[in-house]
Amino acid sequence: MSVIASTNQKELQNIHNSYTDKNKNFFVIDATLAQGMASLSTGAFLSAFALYLGASYVVVGLLNALIPLAQILQIPATFLIEKYPKRKFIALFGLTLSRVAVLLCGLIPLFFIKSQVLPVFFVLYILYVSSANIGGCAFSTWFRDFFNPDTFYHVLTQRFIFATLLGAVASFTGAFGLEFIKDNYPQYMLAGYSGIFTFAGILGLGSSLAIYNIRDILNSYTSQISPFSQEIFFWKPFKESLKNIQFRRTMLFCIIWNAIFNFANPFLPVFLMKRIGYSLLVIICLTVINQFANVISFAFWKTFSTRYGNRALLYLCIPIFFTTVISWFLSAELRDTTVQWYFILSLHIISGICVAGINLCLTNLIFSTTPRGKATAPLALNSSLNGLVAGIAPILAGYVAEYGTLLQISNRTFLNILQAPIQHFFTSTIQITGLDLVMIISGIVGICSAITIPFLIPSHLASDSETIMSLK
Numbered sequence: 001m002s003v004i005a006s007t008n009q010k011e012l013q014n015i016h017n018s019y020t021d022k023n024k025n026f027f028v029i030d031a032t033l034a035q036g037m038a039s040l041s042t043g044a045f046l047s048a049f050a051l052y053l054g055a056s057y058v059v060v061g062l063l064n065a066l067i068p069l070a071q072i073l074q075i076p077a078t079f080l081i082e083k084y085p086k087r088k089f090i091a092l093f094g095l096t097l098s099r100v101a102v103l104l105c106g107l108i109p110l111f112f113i114k115s116q117v118l119p120v121f122f123v124l125y126i127l128y129v130s131s132a133n134i135g136g137c138a139f140s141t142w143f144r145d146f147f148n149p150d151t152f153y154h155v156l157t158q159r160f161i162f163a164t165l166l167g168a169v170a171s172f173t174g175a176f177g178l179e180f181i182k183d184n185y186p187q188y189m190l191a192g193y194s195g196i197f198t199f200a201g202i203l204g205l206g207s208s209l210a211i212y213n214i215r216d217i218l219n220s221y222t223s224q225i226s227p228f229s230q231e232i233f234f235w236k237p238f239k240e241s242l243k244n245i246q247f248r249r250t251m252l253f254c255i256i257w258n259a260i261f262n263f264a265n266p267f268l269p270v271f272l273m274k275r276i277g278y279s280l281l282v283i284i285c286l287t288v289i290n291q292f293a294n295v296i297s298f299a300f301w302k303t304f305s306t307r308y309g310n311r312a313l314l315y316l317c318i319p320i321f322f323t324t325v326i327s328w329f330l331s332a333e334l335r336d337t338t339v340q341w342y343f344i345l346s347l348h349i350i351s352g353i354c355v356a357g358i359n360l361c362l363t364n365l366i367f368s369t370t371p372r373g374k375a376t377a378p379l380a381l382n383s384s385l386n387g388l389v390a391g392i393a394p395i396l397a398g399y400v401a402e403y404g405t406l407l408q409i410s411n412r413t414f415l416n417i418l419q420a421p422i423q424h425f426f427t428s429t430i431q432i433t434g435l436d437l438v439m440i441i442s443g444i445v446g447i448c449s450a451i452t453i454p455f456l457i458p459s460h461l462a463s464d465s466e467t468i469m470s471l472k
Contacts, residue, residue, distance in 0.1 A: 024151070026210045027143065028158045033207035034095075035163035036170040040200035041102050041128075042067060044269035044287060045174060048280050049193045053118040057270070057434070061398020063125065064266035068258070070129035071387025074137040074380035075238075082377075087142035088214065094135020096208040101128035103201025109194040117190070133383070139211070140379045144367065156363075157298075164295045168288040170203070175284030182279075241378035246458045247369035251382045253456040254362050256449050257318075259389040264325050264442035266394045267401055271435045275332045276344070286348045293352030301357040310361045311457050315450065317361075321354035322446030328439040329432075365458070397438045404434025 039045075042064075050060050081090060105124045108117050147155060174196045181192040242248050272278045272286070305313045324347045331347065334340040370378045432440075 020147075020151075023146070023214050024155050024158075026214045027146075027155050028162055030207045030210040030214075031159035031163040032166045033203045033210065035167040037099065037102060037200045037204035037207065039167035039171045040174050040196050040203070041105070043266075044171075044280060044283050045193075045196055047266065047269045048178075048273070049121075049196075050118070051270070051273070052189065052193065053114065053121075055118060056398075057267075057402040058395070058398040059118075060270060061266065061394040061396075061401070063122070064262075064394045065391040066125060066129045067391075068262065068387040068389075069391030070126075070133045071383045071391075073130055073133045073384075074387075075384045077134045077137040078238075078377050078380040080134075081138050081141065087138045088211070091135045091139035091142055092208060092211050094131045094133075094138065095211065096135075096205070098128045098130075098132035098135060099201055099204030099208055101125075101131065101201075102197060102204055106194050106196070106198030106201055109190045114190055133387075137380050137383070140383070144370065144379065152367075156367075157302075160298065161295055164291050168291045170199075171284045171291075172288050174199070175281045179279060179281035238377050238381050241381055244369060244378070247366075247378055247382075249456040250362070250365045250369055250458070251385065253452060254366065254382065254386050255389050256452060256456075257358065257362065258386045259393050260322070260442055260446045260449060261393075262390040263393040263397045263445075264328075264439055267397055267435060267438050268328070270401070271328060271332075271439065272344075275433065275435055276340070286345065289345065290348040290352035293349045294356040297353040297356045298360065301360050304357070305361055305364070309459060310365060311453055311459065313357050313361045314453050314457060317354040317357040318450045318453070319447050321351055321358065322443045322449075324351045324354070324443075325439055325446060326443030329436045329443075332436065333431075369458075397442075400438050400441070401434040404432075404437045 046063055047060050050063055055063070077090075081087060084090070101124050105121055105128065108120050108124070112120055144152070146152070178189070178192045178196065181188055269280075269283050269287075272283050273280070278286075301313060327343075327347055331340055331344050334343060366379075366382055
């Protein structure tokens with residue numbers, strides 16, 4: 001009997017390992033296709049489509065703000081997830097609904113004239129970001145508890161790398177197609193944007209299919225942990241999360257970072273279009289280079305953070321990144337277009353490297369200060385508060401860009417302190433538009449935010465057991 005039991009145990013273990021390997025692959029496929037969808041339905045494509053439809057800078061800022069603002073829905077979604085702990089079902093339903101909304105965004109131009117597209121698109125985009133955040137809340141906590149810590153960080157790294165690569169390829173392909181249509185068939189530009197969002201919806205539905213094929217392993221960690229009692233007060237899980245000092249401080253730093261970052265980042269494509277005069281294809285190519293710099297530097301920052309710690313990583317990356325943000329203003333004042341191109345290219349590479357380090361650090365900190373089995377409330381709270389500030393920031397930036405006073409300052413006084421060869425590179429008159437003010441404000445405030453690092457960033461990563469003890 002013992003031989004039979006041993007054989008059955010080995011067979012069950014082999015089945016478990018087989019499902020684990022397949023699940024890891026499906027989690028990576030999910031993130032890869034989802035990033036492809038996000039690359040085509042947000043960022044430069046979203047801003048360019050809105051501008052093509054005649055949207056103002058305020059509307060562009062509002063559209064970009066919808067994505068983070070919808071993260072507030074993760075707080076009520078937490079109650080739903082804890083009351084009905086079928087996380088895969090909730091994640092699959094919410095995310096699939098959001099992908100259908102993206103697909104419908106692409107089909108709008110087929111049924112409405114150009115002047116009617118923007119209002120309908122706006123409504124569907126609200127449905128897209130809202131359902132995505134409800135499903136994303138369930139997915140985040142499900143994914144957090146699905147693997148043991150070693151496997152989790154391996155899968156997280158694989159998801160990041162492959163998602164970034166497909167996002168870059170999808171962005172370049174979409175931009176190349178739009179540029180081809182613009183140069184050869186400009187009357188079909190609306191149909192071109194329709195194709196972009198339709199393809200984004202198809203990639204998103206492929207991501208949902210990957211989630212559907214993930215098998216819940218019966219003896220996984222999540223099945224051993226009982227969910228929060230349905231009788232408890234709604235806010236209790238969030239209060240317990242805030243008792244964790246490391247989580248609270250890390251979340252506050254994430255809020256500061258997201259507020260400043262999202263003040264300028266949504267308007268960078270607009271800045272390059274309006275102030276520099278670059279086409280969407282050039283902007284996407286620069287974005288792809290930025291993303292590749294992000295991926296390539298990921299392994300280096302992982303080693304750096306392990307050796308020197310998270311504080312050292314942020315001390316290095318935060319000031320450099322926001323220095324590049326200020327430098328966007330200087331790039332617009334360069335006289336030589338060749339010098340300007342290489343300067344902007346360098347800024348994209350440097351900023352991509354720095355963002356990789358910052359995101360790696362903050363992601364590790366948030367997940368490490370979140371206890372396994374009780375991840376829903378803290379992750380939802382972090383996403384909601386960060387989404388709130390990240391949503392308000394581009395709206396404010398939109399007003400600054402739209403109504404910022406156009407200033408013209410003679411560079412005679414400004415550049416007298418520079419040597420003649422340096423003066424040769426700059427224009428005779430410095431123009432500070434609303435878009436320039438967005439970059440300047442974000443850069444200065446961002447550099448100053450580095451003083452909060454020693455007060456908010458823990459000197460070491462807590463283990464799961466340490467995090468759970470800190471909540472008691």
